[in-house]
Amino acid sequence: xxxxxxxxxxxxGKPMAKNLLRHGFKMxxxxxxxxxxxxxxxxxxTPCGSSKEVAESSECxxxxxxxxxxxxxxxxxxxxxxxxLAPGCVVVDMSTVSxxxxxxxxxxxxxKGGEMLDAPVxxxxxxxxxxxxxxxxxxxxxxxxxIRPVFEAMGKNIYxxxxxxxxxxxxxxxxxxxxxxLLGVCETLMVAAKAGLDLRKVIEVISTGAGGSWQLxxxxxxxxxxxxxxxxxxxxxxxxxxxxxxxxxxxxxxxxGVALVSELVKTLDxxxxxxxxxxxxxxxxxxxxxxxxx
Amino acid sequence: xxxxxxxxxxxxGKPMAKNLLRHGFKMxxxxxxxxxxxxxxxxxxTPCGSSKEVAESSECxxxxxxxxxxxxxxxxxxxxxxxxLAPGCVVVDMSTVSxxxxxxxxxxxxxKGGEMLDAPVxxxxxxxxxxxxxxxxxxxxxxxxxIRPVFEAMGKNIYxxxxxxxxxxxxxxxxxxxxxxLLGVCETLMVAAKAGLDLRKVIEVISTGAGGSWQLxxxxxxxxxxxxxxxxxxxxxxxxxxxxxxxxxxxxxxxxGVALVSELVKTLDxxxxxxxxxxxxxxxxxxxxxxxxx
Numbered sequence: 001x002x003x004x005x006x007x008x009x010x011x012x013g014k015p016m017a018k019n020l021l022r023h024g025f026k027m028x029x030x031x032x033x034x035x036x037x038x039x040x041x042x043x044x045x046t047p048c049g050s051s052k053e054v055a056e057s058s059e060c061x062x063x064x065x066x067x068x069x070x071x072x073x074x075x076x077x078x079x080x081x082x083x084x085l086a087p088g089c090v091v092v093d094m095s096t097v098s099x100x101x102x103x104x105x106x107x108x109x110x111x112k113g114g115e116m117l118d119a120p121v122x123x124x125x126x127x128x129x130x131x132x133x134x135x136x137x138x139x140x141x142x143x144x145x146x147i148r149p150v151f152e153a154m155g156k157n158i159y160x161x162x163x164x165x166x167x168x169x170x171x172x173x174x175x176x177x178x179x180x181x182l183l184g185v186c187e188t189l190m191v192a193a194k195a196g197l198d199l200r201k202v203i204e205v206i207s208t209g210a211g212g213s214w215q216l217x218x219x220x221x222x223x224x225x226x227x228x229x230x231x232x233x234x235x236x237x238x239x240x241x242x243x244x245x246x247x248x249x250x251x252x253x254x255x256x257g258v259a260l261v262s263e264l265v266k267t268l269d270x271x272x273x274x275x276x277x278x279x280x281x282x283x284x285x286x287x288x289x290x291x292x293x294x
Numbered sequence: 295x296x297x298x299x300x301x302x303x304x305x306x307g308k309p310m311a312k313n314l315l316r317h318g319f320k321m322x323x324x325x326x327x328x329x330x331x332x333x334x335x336x337x338x339x340t341p342c343g344s345s346k347e348v349a350e351s352s353e354c355x356x357x358x359x360x361x362x363x364x365x366x367x368x369x370x371x372x373x374x375x376x377x378x379l380a381p382g383c384v385v386v387d388m389s390t391v392s393x394x395x396x397x398x399x400x401x402x403x404x405x406k407g408g409e410m411l412d413a414p415v416x417x418x419x420x421x422x423x424x425x426x427x428x429x430x431x432x433x434x435x436x437x438x439x440x441i442r443p444v445f446e447a448m449g450k451n452i453y454x455x456x457x458x459x460x461x462x463x464x465x466x467x468x469x470x471x472x473x474x475x476l477l478g479v480c481e482t483l484m485v486a487a488k489a490g491l492d493l494r495k496v497i498e499v500i501s502t503g504a505g506g507s508w509q510l511x512x513x514x515x516x517x518x519x520x521x522x523x524x525x526x527x528x529x530x531x532x533x534x535x536x537x538x539x540x541x542x543x544x545x546x547x548x549x550x551g552v553a554l555v556s557e558l559v560k561t562l563d564x565x566x567x568x569x570x571x572x573x574x575x576x577x578x579x580x581x582x583x584x585x586x587x588x
Contacts, residue, residue, distance in 0.1 A: 109498070122504055157503070161492070161496075162492075168489060170499055173496050174500050175505070177505050177506075180475065181478050187470045187549045188468075192464075197455060198455070201453065205416075205451070206471050208416075208451040210418065210472050210512070212401065212508070214506045215504065232504070248297050248485060251488045254582040255484060257551070285549075289548050290546070
């Protein structure tokens with residue numbers, strides 16, 4: 001496994017692809033906008049004119065795209081991966097998509113003689129840059145083992161979760177925890193601000209105990225500083241929550257917390273915060289509570 | 295500051311009092327039921343017949359009680375602390391109560407020539423045993439400094455948060471984060487169980503990334519094992535959420551997440567889980583989702 005293709009050089013994809021180059025993989029890349037492709041080319045990657053071209057020269061093709069529609073287009077569309085797929089080539093979709101969609105894509109790739117893994121990630125752009133992502137993988141175990149060195153170039157915590165779709169399912173589970181912890185941080189800061197407490201100190205105190213979370217330690221201070229630069233964008237959380245609700249609806253699950261956060265994140269996006277980081281959720285609570293913190 | 299009184303030798307109070315003895319404080323103790331008092335006496339504490347008696351022989355009186363009613367009775371009632379209070383004696387209420395109540399008690403203690411701190415804690419009974427509690431203190435800063443050695447015998451992270459009531463306010467903030475993270479863990483496990491994922495592995499994966507929290511790492515595995523032994527009892531969380539809602543109602547705050555968790559915790563208590571640990575909340579979600587995990 002030497003030749004890896006990478007399609008989708010966005011906020012996460014670009015640093016991930018760079019880490020693969022750093023680890024000595026020979027890379028073909030494709031991206032809709034040209035600038036990140038040129039950046040990767042200057043580091044030694046081969047820029048391609050289509051996804052099909054990437055597939056033709058790769059033993060493993062990674063996709064890191066914003067949504068199912070984009071993945072479907074890149075894999076099944078004209079000039080797409082399936083048109084150039086060599087037998088035995090492994091397609092690794094690292095986008096956050098629904099488990100059902102992952103299974104459908106695996107079926108289509110296998111029909112063409114390829115193999116497929118769903119391998120979404122958890123962690124910020126900083127984790128992507130440091131090669132410290134958490135990667136949750138679904139697919140055949142022997143294919144997972146074959147691709148392991150590729151994952152190890154991008155992530156620190158790499159987990160095999162089960163058959164096709166199980167990586168995507170694990171990512172949805174992760175987003176449940178992320179969303180409710182995020183809401184917890186926002187509501188905590190509302191009480192603290194109204195009480196007149198020192199918000200940074202409250203975050204520090206709570207982080208030492210049973211209320212501690214990654215969301216609190218990492219995003220709490222950014223809320224207080226009103227630093228809404230994106231580690232993870234609101235529009236992507238909204239999309240993930242939509243997928244989560246569709247999936248849990250079809251499974252017959254009743255998740256009142258997820259339902260609540262979904263509504264609030266939708267409001268946040270509609271307020272114009274789509275390109276901001278999810279810590280901007282504090283502004284929805286500020287509206288509800290008619291206060292402004294920090 | 296050598297002579298410390300301790301009133302309320304429950305799940306948290308008893309190990310806290312033991313740590314004070316271990317650190318060489320001379321202690322007078324009182325508790326409604328006799329057994330824990332005798333246990334402390336066998337370790338060198340002086341058992342008393344009333345709260346008043348404790349106050350008469352102490353420079354600092356600590357109360358660690360289940361609710362405001364109990365604190366009011368112990369401080370203001372017949373045979374209570376105020377009847378035996380020496381001038382300059384410091385009353386330290388470590389119970390979880392409302393900020394308004396803390397301020398009212400401080401006023402009553404100061405009227406009698408004493409001093410008061412509100413100093414609720416965060417952390418499990420294990421943290422209490424290990425002297426590793428987080429302690430959030432409100433009151434006069436010079437009184438906080440005077441009592442600091444007492445806190446250091448019981449806790450690891452000791453924070454001065456501001457004037458009277460600010461310790462209690464910080465604890466309420468902590469309970470907001472705790473509650474929403476707890477709900478997050480329950481809903482995460484519902485999705486994971488319905489997907490057929492390995493629940494322990496999902497907890498491990500999520501704990502490494504942006505969905506990680508103390509509630510997930512600590513209570514998640516107990517939910518999976520259906521180990522509902524209490525670190526923190528459901529009936530106490532219900533009480534804290536009631537105080538939280540009364541306080542935020544009077545402050546005019548709109549906290550939809552807190553409102554939701556409050557309703558679910560009420561249901562949990564009414565289901566007969568009052569004496570169990572808060573991880574039992576998973577059973578409410580199991581009912582809603584009509585599944586059983588683990």
